Amino acid sequence: MLFEVVSTASMLGVWGASHYFRTNTKDDNDKILKIAENSGLYKNGEKLRLYRRKRERKKKPNYTEYVYKIPLGLELEDFLEKYGKFKDGLNNRSQHRIHLRDFKKLKPDRNIVKQIRKILENRDQLNKNIEMEYDGMLIIRVYDKGLTDDLPYDDELLAKVGGWEVPKGVTMREFIKHDFEKMQMLVVAGMTRYGKTVFLKNSITTLIHNEPDNVKLTLVDLKGGLAFSRFSNCKQVHTVAKNAEESLLALDLIHAEMGQRQALFLSKGWEDIGEAGWKERHFIIVDEGAEIAGFEDKAQRERCTYLLGEIARIGAGLGYRMIFATQYPVADVFPRQVKANTSAALCFKLKNSTQSMVVLDRKGAEALPVGLRGRAIYQTDRDVIVQTPFIKNDFIDTKLTPHITFRARSEKSGASSRGKEEGTGGSYITYFEEA
Ligand SMILES: Nc1ncnc2c1ncn2[C@@H]1O[C@H](COP(=O)(O)OP(=O)(O)O)[C@@H](O)[C@H]1O
Ligand SMILES: [Mg+2]
Known part of the structure; x- marks a missing residue:
């Protein structure tokens, strides 16, 4: 009895798959064209035109790829700005879906007919995900299922990055990492509670784990330093600055050191840190950067903005790396030089399209899903x-254990850098307590 049901079910499954393709892809294409039209994505009467459609069955997850010719005068950005409209439009109904696994859960002692009817009449709310890309034509990939909302950082993930790479996350199709040798400065923005600090902790842990002898960290948390305090006893961490005074002190030291380094490089004829052959990379990681705008002392405010700008402007070639995170990316609190010298951004949900424009030069971050951290x-x-x-946090702690030292006293010295001639270590002297 059960066997019969299962075999009927698998036939239904085969039929279901091809039926799904025939009806859904036609629907989805119609919907895409309609959404584009309703969102004003046409030009001089010219509309989006389907060029090719392909169902990808072999790769997991399954998706359908639509390739469109876009009207002259429109570009990918115009479509990306309407991302939310496409996503909502393609998911605006529930769908008749039969799950084979439900047949396996049939209870023979209950009313079988009723149970089977329930399975056959099942409806799922659609949760399709879309990706847009431009490659001479507009490519829209429609995935049957949404992107995961839970990607644990574990050893398996950590093993996927090396050197100066940091895991960025997953898209529908691939694992993405950020290589700080390729893009030295990174801006992180997003409303509070969407994942900025978690990402910074992910970066710090990764860098300490993968480059323990070469990474040097200056951590600036302008909202009190709580999130970074667990890193403060790592030997790679030079400073944890928690307020305006401490931040300025740390940044001024870096600035002075940077100037000396620049002079040295010039005198030696080295073009950049790569040519110098130095392994050290000094990361300046700033959380809650917009707090600078709230410094009471105007001179401190301006100095801090200036110093961050200078690090962003000339630091890359000299071995400095920066991650600048902020919750309020409004033009007047966002250091202009930081923005101008940054080629990468990680942008969580933002309040409005104006903020999105500041960070990404386009709208769209305001349309990321509500509450999806x-x-x-x-x-x-x-x-x-x-x-x-x-x-x-407990994963972080296990990774940090080998790097913890008890620093009794640390004396910073911008002038006498033991690392400078050797190209290793840092520009500070640390006294350790006897173990
Ligand atoms: N990548 C993530 N995946 C799932 N949940 C996350 C993720 N990042 C953050 N969260 C959740 O959101 C909360 C707030 O994150 P946090 O990084 O402190 O936000 P922010 O610094 O942007 O205010 C975290 O405590 C965690 O519960
Ligand atoms: Mg935070």
């Missing part, structure tokens, strides 16, 4: 939507 737009030379990894 860790979902972000990662912008480099292309934009992808990622789910960022969620790193737990």
Whole structure:
């Protein structure tokens, strides 16, 4: 009896798959064309035109790829700005779906007919995900299922990055990482509670784990330093600055050191840190950067903005890396030089399209799903939507254990840098307590 049901079910499954393709892809294409039209994505009467459609069955997850010719005068950005409209439009109904697994759960002692009818009449709310890309034509990939909302940061994930790479997350099709040797400065933006600090902790842990002898960290948390305090005893962490004074002190030291380094490089004829052959990379990681605008002292405010700008402007070639995170990316609190010298951004949900424009130069971050933590737009030379990894504090702690030292006293010295001639270590002297 059960066997019969299962075999009927698998036939239904085969029929279901091809039926699904025939009806859904036609529907989805119609919908895409309609949404484009309703969103004003046409030009001089010219509309989006389907060029090719392909169902990808072999790759997991399954998706259908639609390739469109776009009207002259429109570009990918115009479509990306309407991303939310496409996504909602393609998901605006429930769908008749028969799940084979439900047949396996049939209870022979209950009313079988009723149970089977329920399975056959099942409806699922659609949860399709879409990706847009431009490659001479507009490519829209419609995935049957949405992107995961849970990507744990674990050893398996950590093993996927090396050197100066940091895991960024997953898209529907691939694992994405950020290589700080390729893009030295990164802006992180997003409303509060969407994952900025978690991402910074993910980056710090990764860098300490993968480059323990070469990474040097200056951590600036302008909202009190709580999130970074667990890193403060790592030997790679030079400073944890928690307020305006401490931040300025740290940044001024870096600035002075940077100037000396520049002079040295010039005198030696080295073009950049690569040519110098130095392994050290000094990361300046700023959380809650917009707090600078709230510094009471105007001189401090301006100095801090200036110093961050200078690091962003000339630091890359000299071995400095920066991650600048902020909750309020409004033009007047966002250091202009930081923005101008940054080629990558990780942008969680933002309040409005104006903020999105400041970070990404386009609208769209305001349309990321409400309440979906860790979902972000990662912008480099292309934009992808990622789910960022969620790193737990106890995982961080196990990775940090080998690097903890008890620093009794640390004396910073911008002038006498023991690392400078050797190209390793840092520009500070640390006294350790006897173990
Ligand atoms: N990548 C993620 N995946 C799932 N949940 C996350 C992720 N990042 C953050 N969260 C959740 O959101 C909360 C707030 O994240 P947090 O990084 O502190 O936000 P922010 O710094 O942007 O205010 C975290 O405590 C965690 O519960
Ligand atoms: Mg935070």
